[in-house]
Amino acid sequence: MKVGLFIPCYINQLYPQVAIATLELLEKLDVDVSYPSTQTCCGQPLGNSGYEEDSKGACQLFVENFKEYDYIVGPSGSCIYHVKKHFDILEQTPDVIKVRNNAYELCEFIVKILGKIDLGAQFTHKVGLHKSCHGLRGLHLGSCSERMDAHFSTEEDLLNNVKGLELMSLTRKDECCGFGGTFSVFEEAISVKMGKDRIQDHLDNGVEVITGADHSCLMHLEGLINRNNQPLKVMHIAEILNSSI
Amino acid sequence: MSHSEKATIFNKNEAKVNWHNKALWFVREKRDTAAHKVKGWEYLRELASGIKANVLSNLDEYLVEFEKNALKKNIKVHWASSAEEHNAIVHKILADKKAKKVVKSKSMLTEECHLNSYLEEKGIEIIDTDLGERIVQLAKEPPSHIVLPAIHKTKEEVDELFQEHLGTTPSNGNPEYLTNEARKHLRQKFIEADAAITGVNFAIAETGGFVVCTNEGNADMGAHLAPVHIACMGIEKIIPKEEHLGVFLRLLARSATGQPITTYSSHFNTAAPGTEMHVVIVDNGRTEQLSREDFRSSLHCIRCGACMNTCPIYRRSGGHSYDTTIPGPIGSILSPGKDLKKHSSLPFASTLCGSCSNVCPVKINIHEQLYKWRQLVTKDVKQPFIKKSILKIAGIVLSKPKLFSLAGKSARFMLKYAPRFMVYSNLNAWGNARELPEVKNQNFDEWYKVKRKNHG
Numbered sequence: 248m249k250v251g252l253f254i255p256c257y258i259n260q261l262y263p264q265v266a267i268a269t270l271e272l273l274e275k276l277d278v279d280v281s282y283p284s285t286q287t288c289c290g291q292p293l294g295n296s297g298y299e300e301d302s303k304g305a306c307q308l309f310v311e312n313f314k315e316y317d318y319i320v321g322p323s324g325s326c327i328y329h330v331k332k333h334f335d336i337l338e339q340t341p342d343v344i345k346v347r348n349n350a351y352e353l354c355e356f357i358v359k360i361l362g363k364i365d366l367g368a369q370f371t372h373k374v375g376l377h378k379s380c381h382g383l384r385g386l387h388l389g390s391c392s393e394r395m396d397a398h399f400s401t402e403e404d405l406l407n408n409v410k411g412l413e414l415m416s417l418t419r420k421d422e423c424c425g426f427g428g429t430f431s432v433f434e435e436a437i438s439v440k441m442g443k444d445r446i447q448d449h450l451d452n453g454v455e456v457i458t459g460a461d462h463s464c465l466m467h468l469e470g471l472i473n474r475n476n477q478p479l480k481v482m483h484i485a486e487i488l489n490s491s492i
Numbered sequence: 493m494s495h496s497e498k499a500t501i502f503n504k505n506e507a508k509v510n511w512h513n514k515a516l517w518f519v520r521e522k523r524d525t526a527a528h529k530v531k532g533w534e535y536l537r538e539l540a541s542g543i544k545a546n547v548l549s550n551l552d553e554y555l556v557e558f559e560k561n562a563l564k565k566n567i568k569v570h571w572a573s574s575a576e577e578h579n580a581i582v583h584k585i586l587a588d589k590k591a592k593k594v595v596k597s598k599s600m601l602t603e604e605c606h607l608n609s610y611l612e613e614k615g616i617e618i619i620d621t622d623l624g625e626r627i628v629q630l631a632k633e634p635p636s637h638i639v640l641p642a643i644h645k646t647k648e649e650v651d652e653l654f655q656e657h658l659g660t661t662p663s664n665g666n667p668e669y670l671t672n673e674a675r676k677h678l679r680q681k682f683i684e685a686d687a688a689i690t691g692v693n694f695a696i697a698e699t700g701g702f703v704v705c706t707n708e709g710n711a712d713m714g715a716h717l718a719p720v721h722i723a724c725m726g727i728e729k730i731i732p733k734e735e736h737l738g739v740f741l742r743l744l745a746r747s748a749t750g751q752p753i754t755t756y757s758s759h760f761n762t763a764a765p766g767t768e769m770h771v772v773i774v775d776n777g778r779t780e781q782l783s784r785e786d787f788r789s790s791l792h793c794i795r796c797g798a799c800m801n802t803c804p805i806y807r808r809s810g811g812h813s814y815d816t817t818i819p820g821p822i823g824s825i826l827s828p829g830k831d832l833k834k835h836s837s838l839p840f841a842s843t844l845c846g847s848c849s850n851v852c853p854v855k856i857n858i859h860e861q862l863y864k865w866r867q868l869v870t871k872d873v874k875q876p877f878i879k880k881s882i883l884k885i886a887g888i889v890l891s892k893p894k895l896f897s898l899a900g901k902s903a904r905f906m907l908k909y910a911p912r913f914m915v916y917s918n919l920n921a922w923g924n925a926r927e928l929p930e931v932k933n934q935n936f937d938e939w940y941k942v943k944r945k946n947h948g
Contacts, residue, residue: 256890259936260900261929266936270944282940285893293890295844297866298883304891333863384846392524393802393850395533419517423804427843432921433879434841436500439925440509440808441843470926 250280251316253309253350255323256288258462265462268485269322269353275489276361280320283312291329295428299336306337314342318360319350322485324382324461327352332385352386353485354401354460364404369491371411375454376402376484377445377468378421379461388460392420402460402484409487415452422448426467442471449479456480458487494837499809508646513807515643520801522750523851529752530742539739541855544792547730548782554697554730555773561700562771565762570772575605578774582607582689582722583614585770589720591616591686595678597704597711598622599691600638600795601724601774604817607689618689619681621710623674630657636811638818639748639797644810678710688714692725693794694740695771698733701761702771705744705754712758722770723760727778728791740794743853747796781829786864790825792854799848799858805841814838821848825861828869836873839865900935907931 250273254266273280289309290302309330313319321327330350337343357363378400382388389400406414425431425441432438446468449457455478459465462483469481503509527533547554559569570585572578578601586594594611596602596618608629611618620629624641628634630653635641642650647665654660654670658677663669690711695702702723704711715721731740745751763769782788800806800820811819816827816835824838839862848858870880889895907915908931916923 254936256896256900260904261931261935263932263934263936263939267939270940282936282944284937284940287893287896288890290890293883293887295863295866296879296883297840297868297870298887299867301884301887302890304887308891308893380843380845380847384850391847391850393847395527395530423843423845423847425804425843427845429879430840430843434496434499434805435921435924436496436503437805437808437841438843440503440506441804442926444513444808466929467926470922470928473927474925 248279248317249315250278250318250320251313252280252282253286253289253313253319253321253326254282255321255326255462257466258322261466262462262483265322265483265485268483268489269320272353272366272485272489273320276357276363276366278361286312289326289329291326291333292428294329294333295430299333303336306334310334310337310343310346313346313350317349318356319346320353320356321350322353322460322462322483324352324379324386324388325463328381328385352382352388352460354405355386355388357488358401358404365408366405366488368408368488369410370487373413373415373453373455374406374487375415375417375449375452375457376400376406377424377457377459377461377464378402379459379464380421380423382460383421405484405488406458412487415449415454417452418448419445424464424468426464428463431467438467439471442467446471446477446479450477454479456482456487458482458484460484493815495809495813495815495841496837498813498815499805499841502810502813503808509808511646512644512810516801516807519640519749520798520851523747523798523801524750526746526750526752530746536739536743537853537855540743540794540853541789541792543731543736543739544728544854545789547732548728548788548791551727551730551782554732555727557697558695558700558730559773561698563700565700566769567700567763568768568770570770572772572774572776575774575776578605578724578772578776579607579610581772582724583611583616585720585722585768586611586616586687587614589687589768591720593681593684594618594687594689595621595681595685595710595714595718596689597691597706597714598625598641599689599724600818601691601726602689603635604776605724605774607724619678619685621678621681621714622706622708623671626674626678627653630654634812634817636819637797637800638795644812682713682717685714685718687720687722688718689722689724690715692723692729692771693744694731694737695725695729696732696734696737697730699761701734701759702729703737703741704758704760705741705756706758707749707751707755709756712756715758715760716764719766720768720770721760721763722772724772724774726774726776728793744794744796747798747851747853777830781826784829787825787829787861789856790822790829790858790861792856793822793826794854796853798851798853802847802851803842804845804847805843809841814841821858821862822856825856825858825865828865832869833873836869839863839869897937900937904931904935
């Protein structure tokens with residue numbers, strides 16, 4: 248099984264520690280993983296802003312970079328969702344179809360494809376899970392509060408098996424944090440208010456570390472937490488799962 | 493003004509935003525509880541969506557069938573292609589009867605057609621009899637929500653409004669007192685009315701009858717007391733058979749307010765002796781929306797308002813920020829079809845979180861349609877130069893690995909070494925309330941090259 252590591256553009260540039268944790272975690276799980284060095288971005292920032300047409304070059308490059316792999320795995324639900332959902336703008340060649348079908352968000356890959364939930368990690372903190380919308384409602388990483396389905400959660404399954412970790416229950420289980428890509432700057436007032444409200448929910452429920460499978464949401468929340476000097480740490484779920492294996 | 497500008501103003505009063513958010517979230521939770529009690533809720537949504545899809549595919553036949561059966565029951569049927577035609581038809585019916593005083597129960601269609609101001613200009617008094625609608629009518633405002641029209645007003649604000657218009661005594665916003673006063677005031681209007689206007693929730697092709705749902709019984713009170721009843725409906729309100737009500741009535745009130753059913757689900761099947769019953773069937777842009785394959789299912793909407801209650805943006809921006817008759821997520825996919833330029837900011841008033849699509853009882857893929865409208869807005873409506881240029885350049889950079897690498901380096905260099913006042917300026921909307929990420933010495937590309945030499 249050959250796995251291509253997909254590192255979203257902003258993680259590559261701003262959060263290398265998240266990319267490193269993802270890579271190390273996959274390696275420790277005995278996955279044959281490599282990182283195609285000419286990758287850039289899935290095109291999501293353009294598509295969500297209404298410039299899907301201008302993203303075709305980036306999407307095509309993505310396919311070229313990953314078409315040889317059995318699986319494409321990345322630590323970001325929304326980018327993976329974009330590949331699966333919105334690469335319909337490309338001509339649907341066998342390569343494009345293969346890449347779309349085999350793209351997986353990291354947690355989903357570990358649970359569904361590798362069939363593992365106990366990764367032997369240890370992390371003795373009270374953790375709040377931010378269920379990012381595109382992973383939750385787009386990739387169905389878990390059940391959503393709006394739907395009358397049986398409860399399940401890919402990330403909770405993984406976190407509940409981390410030694411010492413206490414997963415805190417939130418009042419609003421899966422409300423959006425207000426990041427939304429360019430929404431965060433073009434609808435700044437609402438974006439900030441949504442983020443503040445999410446953070447308050449974590450604080451009210453005794454959370455010490457906010458985690459999630461999408462670092463763009465976490466970047467937004469961390470920006471607010473740091474500006475307001477709030478007693479919360481923000482970590483990508485890969486960093487927690489990779490701790491002390 | 494764009495949605496974001498209006499929402500920014502709404503957010504100046506954070507306490508009110510918190511209250512608005514909480515009030516609507518309460519309704520969303522009531523909806524969840526009610527839906528959980530129905531076995532097969534998701535299947536019911538599937539059925540409702542299927543019935544609506546069938547209706548839209550055979551709309552011509554169902555509408556004609558409805559007309560034929562309605563006529564048999566002494567219900568007069570009128571056809572209006574536009575808001576203007578609708579208003580003129582309603583006025584002619586009233587003028588023929590020399591009606592001067594009209595009571596109206598909730599109808600988003602008549603809001604859409606601006607019927608009130610049209611009739612008032614012709615010297616006809618028109619009174620909204622739904623309590624929330626009456627409140628916003630007295631305040632000379634449009635509704636801010638389709639089910640809870642005055643949700644943006646606190647009880648204290650209603651108190652002041654009633655003092656001014658109904659002569660009530662100050663009560664510190666006592667809901668019981670204020671409701672009773674509104675009741676007395678509206679009773680008189682019902683008794684005096686020459687005609688009653690209602691909306692239509694469901695018109696049944698098979699029977700020629702129609703159903704109106706209210707919690708206050710105001711549609712019934714108006715229609716039963718007045719000698720003329722005019723019911724106004726959009727063409728998409730048709731359902732094929734009476735038995736389909738068993739699907740829609742179970743979904744509607746649960747989705748809207750968390751009630752098992754509206755207090756009144758009134759079936760109108762014929763005019764009472766000595767009275768007239770009219771139905772005005774209105775297009776007003778609906779067939780155009782029907783022709784747009786990507787947006788057709790927006791016409792499934794049964795106006796429950798669940799997408800507004802769940803929308804984290806709606807809850808924190810208030811209905812008036814949308815500046816359309818139907819606000820919130822559903823309004824943001826309907827309105828661009830009417831006037832793309834005017835409503836061009838609405839498809840962007842969303843994080844595409846998808847909660848709206850999940851609560852929708854008729855399974856409209858609202859967030860996917862928002863994404864699709866965005867693509868059309870950037871093509872057809874002039875965009876701010878900076879936004880357009882940045883995104884166009886980004887498209888090129890992201891398709892060329894070397895350019896991307898260079899751009900990443902420069903951006904990180906800037907963030908790391910530029911003075912704070914330059915990074916956190918007015919040009920950086922991110923930085924008004926948020927810190928930027930702390931920049932590390934290496935990006936992942938560089939780290940990988942060093943640490944995993946044998947790969948890549």
